[in-house]
Amino acid sequence: MYLEDMNLAMERIAEYTRNMTYMDFEQDYKTIDAVIRNFEIIGEAAKNIPGEIKEKYPDIPWSEMYLLRNKVSHEYFGIDPEIIWDVLHNYLPENKKQIEKLLNTKQ
Incomplete structure (x- = not known):
């Protein structure tokens, strides 16, 4: 269940930001x-993944996902859109591939 939640949240982020430039993103508060x-959902789900799965797949940045969730959840006014943009472009695609691969091995 949590892996599916993570995958869906990652798909939504990709959908919301498809064809956007950073300038578009920075000005679109919605x-x-x-x-x-959706980063909050990813992080909360990552926190709830059983330890044995986390140990079996240490290349997936489980704790970093949860730490990002904490950052965006608790720093309401200090969130830098540039950091969010960087994560969604430079880390999320690989993380999504890792989660999809894990989902495919579970089926």
């Missing part, structure tokens, strides 16, 4: 809020 909400 999209920023939606992306942040």
